[in-house]
Amino acid sequence: MRWRVPALSGVPAWLRWATVASTGALFGMALYVARISEAASYLSDNPDTCVNCHVMFPQYASWRHSSHAEAATCNDCHVPQHNVLARYGFKAMDGLRHSAVFTLRREPHVLRAIPASARVIQRNCVRCHTRVVADVTGPHAATDRACIDCHRETPHGRVHSSTSTPNAAVPPLSPPAPEWMMLESRR
Amino acid sequence: MEPSGPRSRMVLLGWAVMVGSAAGVLALGLLATTITERRAERRLASVQFVQPIGEWEADNSKWGVSFPRQFSSWELTRHMSDNTRYGGSNVRDYLSEQPLHVVLWAGFTFAKDYSQARGHFNSVADVTATKRVSATTPATCWTCKSPDAPRLMAKMGVDGFYAARFADLKGEVRNPIGCADCHDNKTMALRISRPALIEAMQRMGRDVQKATHQEMRSLVCAQCHVSYYFADPKTNRLVIPWDKGLGADDFDRYYKEVGFSDWTHAISGARMIKLRHADYEMWSQGVHAFRGVSCADCHLPYRSEGGVKYTDHQVRSPLYNVAASCQVCHRWSEGDIRQRVYAIQDKTLELRRIAEAQLAAAHLEIGDAMRLRATDLELAEVRDLVRRGQMYWDYVAATNGMGFHAPQESARVLAKAIDLARECRLQVNRIRARKGAVEPLAMPDLSTRAKADAFIKPFVEAQRKAGVASNSAARSGAPLASPSPERASR
Numbered sequence: 001m002r003w004r005v006p007a008l009s010g011v012p013a014w015l016r017w018a019t020v021a022s023t024g025a026l027f028g029m030a031l032y033v034a035r036i037s038e039a040a041s042y043l044s045d046n047p048d049t050c051v052n053c054h055v056m057f058p059q060y061a062s063w064r065h066s067s068h069a070e071a072a073t074c075n076d077c078h079v080p081q082h083n084v085l086a087r088y089g090f091k092a093m094d095g096l097r098h099s100a101v102f103t104l105r106r107e108p109h110v111l112r113a114i115p116a117s118a119r120v121i122q123r124n125c126v127r128c129h130t131r132v133v134a135d136v137t138g139p140h141a142a143t144d145r146a147c148i149d150c151h152r153e154t155p156h157g158r159v160h161s162s163t164s165t166p167n168a169a170v171p172p173l174s175p176p177a178p179e180w181m182m183l184e185s186r187r
Numbered sequence: 188m189e190p191s192g193p194r195s196r197m198v199l200l201g202w203a204v205m206v207g208s209a210a211g212v213l214a215l216g217l218l219a220t221t222i223t224e225r226r227a228e229r230r231l232a233s234v235q236f237v238q239p240i241g242e243w244e245a246d247n248s249k250w251g252v253s254f255p256r257q258f259s260s261w262e263l264t265r266h267m268s269d270n271t272r273y274g275g276s277n278v279r280d281y282l283s284e285q286p287l288h289v290v291l292w293a294g295f296t297f298a299k300d301y302s303q304a305r306g307h308f309n310s311v312a313d314v315t316a317t318k319r320v321s322a323t324t325p326a327t328c329w330t331c332k333s334p335d336a337p338r339l340m341a342k343m344g345v346d347g348f349y350a351a352r353f354a355d356l357k358g359e360v361r362n363p364i365g366c367a368d369c370h371d372n373k374t375m376a377l378r379i380s381r382p383a384l385i386e387a388m389q390r391m392g393r394d395v396q397k398a399t400h401q402e403m404r405s406l407v408c409a410q411c412h413v414s415y416y417f418a419d420p421k422t423n424r425l426v427i428p429w430d431k432g433l434g435a436d437d438f439d440r441y442y443k444e445v446g447f448s449d450w451t452h453a454i455s456g457a458r459m460i461k462l463r464h465a466d467y468e469m470w471s472q473g474v475h476a477f478r479g480v481s482c483a484d485c486h487l488p489y490r491s492e493g494g495v496k497y498t499d500h501q502v503r504s505p506l507y508n509v510a511a512s513c514q515v516c517h518r519w520s521e522g523d524i525r526q527r528v529y530a531i532q533d534k535t536l537e538l539r540r541i542a543e544a545q546l547a548a549a550h551l552e553i554g555d556a557m558r559l560r561a562t563d564l565e566l567a568e569v570r571d572l573v574r575r576g577q578m579y580w581d582y583v584a585a586t587n588g589m590g591f592h593a594p595q596e597s598a599r600v601l602a603k604a605i606d607l608a609r610e611c612r613l614q615v616n617r618i619r620a621r622k623g624a625v626e627p628l629a630m631p632d633l634s635t636r637a638k639a640d641a642f643i644k645p646f647v648e649a650q651r652k653a654g655v656a657s658n659s660a661a662r663s664g665a666p667l668a669s670p671s672p673e674r675a676s677r
Contacts, residue, residue, distance in 0.1 A: 010193060015201045022208030029215040036222050053225060054232035065489055065496050070401060070479060103221055157496055164495060167254065169375050170233045173226060 036176045042095055045075045048171045053098075055107050059156055061165040066155035077124045078117065090120065109162045122146040240372040243338035247365035254366075254375075256492065261365060261500035264306030271506045273532050273589040279303035282636045289639035290547045291577060294453030294647055296321075297461055307364040307502055315357070325423035326351035330381060331411035334367035335360040337380040345382050349423045369407040377403040381410040387427035404481035405467065412466035412482075412587070414438065416447060433468040435582040435600045439575055448574070453646040455553035456563070457570035462581035469586045473593030485512040528591055535583065535590025538601040542580045545608035549573045552615045552628050554646070559622035569615040576607030 034040070041049040051060040063069055068077075079094075080086040094117070101107055113121060125147040126133055133147075152158055175182055236253045244250065251258030267277040281301045282289055292298040300318035304310070310332045314320065320328065327349050330336050339359055340348045371378045379385055379395050384406070388395045398406055418426040428445075431437040448458035470476050475485070483498065488511035490499040505512035506528060509521045517524055553569055583590060583597045583604075590597035619628070633639045 010197075011200075012197055015197055015204070018201060019204050022204055026208050026211045026215070029212050029219070033215050033219050033222065036219060036226065052229075054229040057232055062496060064400075065498075102225070103218070157491070159493070164493075166495065167234050168232070172233075172374070173229070176223070176226065 038173060042091075045073050047074045050074045051170045052173065053102055055102065055111070055162065057168040057170060058160065058162060058165045059111070060170055061168040062156040064169075068155040072128070076128075077121055080120050081124060081127060090116075110160045112160075118146060118148075121148065234375055242372055243334070243341050243367055244372055245334040245338045245362040245365075245367055247334070247362055247367075250366040250370075256495070256497045257500045258366075260490070261502075262308065263501040264503065265308035267305060268503075268507065270303075271504050272529055273536070274303070274504050274587060275507075276306040276503055277303070278305065280636075282639075285543070286633050286636045286639040287543045287547045289636060289643060290454070290550060290633060291543060291580075292459075292461065293550070293643040294650055295450040295459070295461060298643065298647075310363045311360060312363075320353055322352075322354065324353035325349065325417065326353050326356050327417055327423045327425050328353050329356055329360050330383070330425055332364065333360045333362050334365050334380070335362055337367065340382070346422065346424075349425065364411075368410070377407050379406065379410060383415065383425040383427050384410045384413070387413075387429045390430050401479060401481055404483040405470070405476075408482040408486075409467035412464060414463045414465040414468060414582075414585075416449070416460075416463070418445075418447070429468075433465075433471055434596075435465075435579055435603070438462065438465075438582065439578060442578065443575075451650070452550060452573075453643060453650045455550040455570060455573060456557065456566070457550070457553065457574045459574055460578045460581070462578050462585055464585045464587060465582055466587050466592070469582075469588065469596065470592045472596040475592070480516075484515075488512040488515070531591050531594045532589035535594065535597050535601070538598055538605070539580070539584055539590075542576075542601050542604040542608060543584070545605055545612065546573060546577050546580060547633070548628075548630065549576070549608050549611040549615065551630065552612055552619065555624065555628050556615055556618045556622065559619060559624055561618050561622060565618055566615070569611045569618070572607050572611035572614070576604045576611060579604035579607060 038049070038052050041052065047060065047063070050056050059074075063074070075081075075087075075091070080090050129147075148154065157164075238249070238252060240250055240253070247258065247261065251262075264276065269275065270277045270279060279302060281303065282298070288301065289298045292301075296319040302313075302317070304313055314328065314332045329339075330348075335356075336348070339356065343351070368380055369377055377400070385395050395406065413427050413429075415425055415427050417423045428438055428441045431441045431444075442460055447460065449461040450459055451457070452459050467482075470482065485505040486502050487498050487500055488505070488508060489496050490511060499508075499511065506525060509524050513524045514521070519527075549569070550573060553566060553573065556566060556569075579600050582600050586592070616627075619625075631638075631642050633642060
């Protein structure tokens with residue numbers, strides 16, 4: 001037989017309350033997840049956000065010890081900057097991919113840029129260093145060689161590994177629960 | 188079972204809502220668990236302490252347990268390699284190298300002993316050994332020599348610390364300049380531990396807490412590598428004289444206004460300022476500061492070991508490690524870079540030597556005018572000129588880097604010193620001529636430290652006999668132009 005969604009008027013009061021309560025519970029749980037995952041921080045351009053997960057510690061530490069730390073944030077290079085739609089669209093796709101891989105524990109020990117990311121990076125190198133590369137025309141421009149194919153040390157260094165930055169000085173996360181509930185504040 | 192009526196359909200729907208939200212909460216709960224777990228991993232992957240470090244832990248080896256690379260590179264500041272042409276970390280007796288300094292500082296402790304400071308590891312040993320320290324030396328002199336200083340300030344209060352005697356704290360201050368001087372014990376972030384810098388910045392309307400990381404990489408050095416003086420002989424409070432600015436001209440106006448002097452010169456009777464090393468100040472006027480290059484960028488360059496990049500804590504002249512410091516930006520050969528640095532320094536030294544010869548002559552000629560019974564009133568202006576000229580000279584002379592940190596500014600300041608000394612000599616020789624001495628004053632042989640020592644000795648003894656404890660009289664706050672008692676009687 002065919003199911004029909006019953007008219008709200010036909011739903012008994014207990015079921016209406018139960019539905020509201022279950023939805024509330026679900027929503028509350030979602031809020032908690034948003035809180036401990038620092039979800040709101042992903043809207044910003046603050047490099048601190050990129051080390052919400054420890055997988056990015058080597059990239060953060062090597063960037064911070066580089067001259068680029070004075071001029072460019074993570075997003076300046078790794079997210080398209082030509083318009084706001086491309087910016088947030090790419091950021092959302094990249095972020096969801098990262099969080100999916102991370103949640104499933106499929107992250108490799110050595111991180112490499114995927115082709116889509118490499119294209120964004122190349123575009124952003126040129127975006128700031130326009131004057132430097134203004135003369136690079138003709139056969140050089142015709143190759144598919146990217147800036148970082150030669151400038152391999154810039155800015156993250158040559159050795160990429162999850163263990164290459166022991167004792168990385170990274171900013172702390174905000175506490176998952178109010179301070180007074182945390183063990184550390186009791187000490 | 189067939190759903191037969193609206194009632195049983197409601198029951199089924201009720202089950203569906205419950206199972207659905209239970210599944211939703213379960214899924215979110217599992218997600219929350221993995222997030223919590225990965226947050227814990229994050230903590231393991233960041234700054235790791237083999238053992239926790241206490242607040243104001245002064246023992247550097249306790250930090251070294253958790254940060255072996257930084258610690259062992261810091262330990263190397265113990266070693267003395269060969270000196271660079273004008274600096275380095277080896278023992279260097281400045282008074283033997285520059286005997287005229289003995290004359291310029293006649294009557295002050297600097298004329299007794301003035302040696303190059305060795306590396307940070309030796310700071311406690313060096314300050315204990317210098318002949319400038321005596322029974323009356325205040326504890327303020329410990330301020331920049333050890334991480335025990337902020338520890339004791341936390342314990343005794345800042346005023347209590349400054350009010351103590353140097354000798355009182357000898358057993359308490361054991362650890363040389365190290366980790367706690369610049370680092371927070373929990374996060375390892377850079378932090379200012381010395382109140383004098385915070386106060387000086389406040390007086391300029393700046394909040395140190397708001398400094399960026401790159402600014403902090405210079406400001407932690409500026410806690411000690413700045414000019415300073417002890418403002419009041421009763422409290423011995425450490426003051427960084429930045430109220431009017433960081434330049435030599437700003438210092439000139441500042442000291443004129445506060446009327447401070449370190450001592451009365453034994454030969455000329457001028458109330459002098461011993462301007463201390465204006466390292467941060469000089470750097471801030473140079474091209475490197477303009478381009479945002481911090482102290483740490485050159486003096487604590489990054490080092491790679493395997494895949495690990497860390498800050499080399501062997502603080503020293505970049506000329507020992509041109510590849511890791513200069514060549515990161517300047518793509519010339521090491522030899523070219525070294526030559527460029529030495530060219531700047533050689534020229535600065537040439538100017539500096541001209542200035543000190545003029546200043547020494549000025550002191551001697553004022554002394555000769557006093558012998559010819561010129562009055563303090565007559566000499567007030569020339570004494571002020573030599574006081575100011577020598578302050579300008581010291582702004583470069585006392586500062587590390589022999590002009591390299593700001594070449595044009597160093598040259599300009601030395602030009603001012605020479606101009607003031609020349610003006611002083613012009614005027615004092617007019618006074619000498621009025622008293623009958625028309626011939627130029629014959630300059631004594633001051634080519635060695637021993638000769639200079641012997642030359643100033645009778646002046647220093649006469650000053651002592653006149654009963655003027657140079658420091659206390661000089662700091663009494665009397666106006667500069669007023670006659671100093673030991674000279675009025677001569």
